[in-house]
Amino acid sequence: MRVCFVCLGNICRSPTAEAVMRHRVREAGLEGVIEVESAGTGSWHVGDPPDARAAAEARARGIPMTGAARRFGRGDFDRFDLVLAMDRENAAHLRRIAPDGRAAAKVRLLREFDPRSAGGDLSVPDPYYGGPEGFSTVFDLVDAACLGLIDHLRP
Numbered sequence: 001m002r003v004c005f006v007c008l009g010n011i012c013r014s015p016t017a018e019a020v021m022r023h024r025v026r027e028a029g030l031e032g033v034i035e036v037e038s039a040g041t042g043s044w045h046v047g048d049p050p051d052a053r054a055a056a057e058a059r060a061r062g063i064p065m066t067g068a069a070r071r072f073g074r075g076d077f078d079r080f081d082l083v084l085a086m087d088r089e090n091a092a093h094l095r096r097i098a099p100d101g102r103a104a105a106k107v108r109l110l111r112e113f114d115p116r117s118a119g120g121d122l123s124v125p126d127p128y129y130g131g132p133e134g135f136s137t138v139f140d141l142v143d144a145a146c147l148g149l150i151d152h153l154r155p
């Protein structure tokens with residue numbers, strides 16, 4: 001099972017989700033069963049490391065964040081079973097570039113998998129232009145959704 005988290009820049013939200021999910025997958029003993037990557041819909045930050053504020057938040061929670069930003073392309077749909085968007089704009093972009101209906105059906109919002117967000121706002125808010133509390137919120141939202149996602153994917 002291959003999962004890709006997608007936000008706009010691939011430096012704040014989706015690399016946080018990738019790091020948190022990898023940590024939770026390991027904790028659940030599902031390494032090698034669930035594989036995790038991340039990407040962005042935009043190209044401004046391609047090659048950049050994770051945003052220092054996102055990395056600091058993750059580090060404070062005991063989770064290392066590494067990697068370099070990349071852009072999600074049409075060809076990537078073949079490589080993943082699920083493409084998990086952080087917000088509705090990211091999801092709309094992904095569905096627009098999907099080569100066919102089968103690919104488009106792989107696109108879901110990450111927070112759909114958080115049982116506590118049922119009926120509420122399903123976005124992970126973009127923290128880029130805000131203060132440090134935004135990164136703490138991102139971490140909490142992403143972590144809750146990743147736990148739900150693991151329950152959903154558990155064989």
Ligand code: 4NP
Nearest residue numbers: 007008009010011012013128
């Ligand atoms: P991300 O955050 O999508 O969570 O990685 C952003 C990073 C960069 C920009 C916007 C959002 N930007 O406009 O450069």
